Amino acid sequence: MFWFELLVVLLAIFVGARLGGIGLGVMGAIGLAILTFGFHLQPTVPPIDVMLMIVAVVTAAGALQAAGGLDYLVHLAEKALRKNPKQITFLGPFVTYVFTLVAGTGHVSYSVLPVIAEVATDSKIRPERPLSISVIASQQAITASPISAATVALLGMLTPFGIGLADILAISIPATLTGVFVGALFASRMGKDLDSDPEYLKRLNDGLVEPLGKDEGSKNVPTTAKVSVWLFLLGAVLIVLFGSFDFLRPEWIVDGKATRLGMPETIEIIMLSIAALILILGKVNVAKVGKGSVFSAGMQAVIAIFGIAWMGDTFFKGNMPFLQSSLLSMVTTYPWLFAFALFVLSILLYSQAATVRALVPFGIGLGLPAASIIAMFPAVNGYFFIPNYPTIVAAINFDRTGTTRIGKYVLNHSFMIPGLVATAVAIAVGFMLATIIL
Template sequence: MSVSFVLEALVVLGCIVMGTRAGGVGVGLWGGLGTFVLVFVFGEAPGAPPAAAVAIILAVVTTAALMQAAGGIDWMVYVAAKVIESRPKQITLIAPLTAFAFCVGAGTGNIIYPLMPVIYDVAYRNHIRPSRPLTVTVVQSGIALAASPVSAAMAAMLTLTDVAPYNLGLTQILAITLPACVIGIVVTSIVVNRMWAELDDDPEVQAKIASGELLAPEALMATAAAPGTSAGVGTSDDANPAPVVGGAAPAPASAALTYTPAGRRSALAFFGGVIAIVLLGLFPGLRPSFTVGEETVALDMTNTIVLVMFVVGVLILFVGKPDVREVPEMSVFKAGMISAIALFGIAWLTATFIAAHETFIVETVGAWVTSWTFLFALAVFMVAALTTSQSTATRTIVPIGLAAGLAPGVVTGMWAGALGGVYTLPANGTQIAAANFDLTGTTKLGTKLLDHSFFVPMLVLSVTTIVVGAVIGAVFF
């Protein structure tokens, strides 16, 4: 092990740590600083910047933000809420699976925010501990992006594996991650459904009901036809500004959800684009071919995704008529731009480091991960936990695993589950929101970093998905 390798590795780790502390675009800025140090101080040739991944993110995020501005997210939330309410007794399974489907289709976990009051409301009315469906719904969004054709994490992964000698394209990745994630969610739901005390046996909840802080579930069910909004403490509505007695209003939470025909058309157009991308990945013959030298090659998936998304974006302009001036203000757009900047800097840094020491990595790190394959999953998990970014964890660790000689199918399967590490610490907005929406107090953020309600569900989901994904990847790919 050379001195330069150790010093450069410290630079990479230091920039990741400092970027994590800065958060957001700070991750990308520190990554750029690290690249500067490797190039100007250590004299390493700069690696290839992740232009393809950033191009995919920019195209997808712009189109998704157009859909959101047209009201497409509202329609998706409305549909998801109706599905969740249709099977109230199975909400611990139905809610996360429904949220998973829409996270996959939209390429973002932000869609679960407006679903949380619905999940809480349905669970509480049916005497189900709200922390059960809420925690599983939140942690599934950590791995859902590994099964989404239009997520930033998938964009990062695709540009790493859909090249020689790995040749693992979008449909192969989805064939590994989709079943692994679904099995992980089902197993986690079964486990979580047996965790903690039943709602009717929880002394803290029963004390709140006895004191009048919460209405009993029976009281909510008995008045379900009355006007109002979702359960809340001291809430009011426009028609009746007086606070609701007992801190709860009777109508189902989904009653307040609305959508427009333009929003529905925009969402369907976006989903159509997602389906088109999957089909084009599954059947390369559908893509145009070009002669390069003496070889005929089909259009690559990076350009395919970008072009399809731009076409869908123009279609949304016609069917949804969004105000394009509002696009930069959309939450999807803001989150996507932050992801693109963070990904660009950190990916450029790791690409420069790996290119400079590829031989050493293959000979040493390769031997470690070959002997103890779980180390790769642990590394992805830890970076995801520290950065709370699936795309950053992807571009930081996956290239090392591939360069070390791990089979791309196994890498992909373990990668999907390890992304769940983003919920290791109770610092994410979705975790905080879930705890706030749960008026019973059963969903807790904890006080000792790892004692929060999401930790065990996250571990079960991650480990299950890692194991199942690795098996699928090893057997079929």
């Protein structure tokens, strides 16, 4: 039964990718309907928080575009990249990595991805290159962040063995950064140049995108555009601060227990507030926000995530007993496959923290050294493998040129090579550092 259900999931992704746009989301709903009514799997809770975070960020980004801030940002980036236009492929992932590192969640990258996409497009760079590795960087940084749930979970399990947070970070930060850099090297050579990409040329002929190389010269940038950029950056900085320092977020006593405002709600409140400030101080025509390319792409991403992520989560949760028993027996029999098992289980669980909680205790039980477990920690970043994670879907929809996509065979998507390279390199470097540091 498992394999038939997996076939339904893959077919839904395949057909949805062929339809494009909201097609990914509605085909996810078809797949979910088959899993629910045909195979009687119980649907999980829709990814509401993820969708609302994207809505909030996209609303702010849409307001930024309507205020002329995005054009100003792209103009500045074009000037900075004129000598070496491929630099965005390395700067983009560095930004998403740092944001995730200090915020503890990869969802902060939603505020950066549309900017990366626009900068790449208007700088005549194939957007697939920086977008693909930027998404991977936001995932790798989870296993390097001192405040992420995955790192905290690993620390709790390894503390009895004399391992401290500094020991984990001393290995995971340089290892994942190296992996991201090497992944960016591979990403910088992916696909044809933008001006010769068939999908872009097709969209160009259909009038869906503007021609490359338009010279905006040294036009005067209105003050309101500059203000909107600073407001948008302020929102990103606030998200990082609130994610880095828990005490900045309000706390309440609920049923006798202290409950702190969560990061999803924090991101939603901040970015919607930033959108409001941009509209007011930037003197934006509100009607222009919904007509902008960033807002349109973001809403398509929300619909796509609604169907695809819900279907995927339902499939994995419904088959968890089978998946766990299979993987755990494999690890018990072949301890050297522990890194592979971490990678596979992360694909199925869509959570680094859940993967750590599920498998690391068994690795410890097998007698694996703490240093080896830390070295293999980046292996839990495997959920890029099946292209239906929210940040992946968002990046695909933010790329208006169509170069960032799900391949004909589903798994040959834009994020596969950068993801595999970054993960493999991070693990290899982790083992080298572990022998030196621990």
